[in-house]
Amino acid sequence: MCLQVSIEFSASSESDVEKLARAVKAEFAVEFALESLQKSRRVAKVFVTAKGSGCGCSFLESTAMPHDDLWHFRPEAARAVADAVEQVGKRKQGEITFQAIWLGPDREDLEVRRVGLGELAKLIRSCEISQSVRYLAASVPD
Numbered sequence: 001m002c003l004q005v006s007i008e009f010s011a012s013s014e015s016d017v018e019k020l021a022r023a024v025k026a027e028f029a030v031e032f033a034l035e036s037l038q039k040s041r042r043v044a045k046v047f048v049t050a051k052g053s054g055c056g057c058s059f060l061e062s063t064a065m066p067h068d069d070l071w072h073f074r075p076e077a078a079r080a081v082a083d084a085v086e087q088v089g090k091r092k093q094g095e096i097t098f099q100a101i102w103l104g105p106d107r108e109d110l111e112v113r114r115v116g117l118g119e120l121a122k123l124i125r126s127c128e129i130s131q132s133v134r135y136l137a138a139s140v141p142d
């Protein structure tokens with residue numbers, strides 16, 4: 001079992017996602033791994049992982065537990081993930097979604113919550129991300 005942090009955003013091709021992943025990787029201590037690309041809906045989903053790690057577990061404090069209501073991210077990880085999410089929102093049209101869930105046998109259904117992009121980044125930075133919520137943020141392209 002594992003912490004899986006993901007972002008969905010509009011994209012029409014793999015190279016589109018690649019370009020964004022490279023830009024984010026150059027700036028922040030996170031990597032994007034393409035999970036799926038639905039060309040008909042023009043939606044890409046990427047896993048956000050710590051550099052050199054295959055998952056999001058190392059974003060967490062060592063005291064974090066899988067059943068925590070809110071994720072206790074390490075401060076530098078929280079900043080990096082929040083900055084990366086904000087970048088995606090600023091670069092992409094439409095809405096982005098963000099979720100941080102624990103992969104396990106009894107996952108609950110996610111509640112959808114609409115937030116502003118700045119508000120979402122703030123929730124991540126202040127470790128107020130719930131594992132049972134899927135955050136939908138309207139993006140603000142430059």
Ligand SMILES: [Zn+2]
Nearest residue numbers: 002003055057
């Ligand atoms: Zn893991």
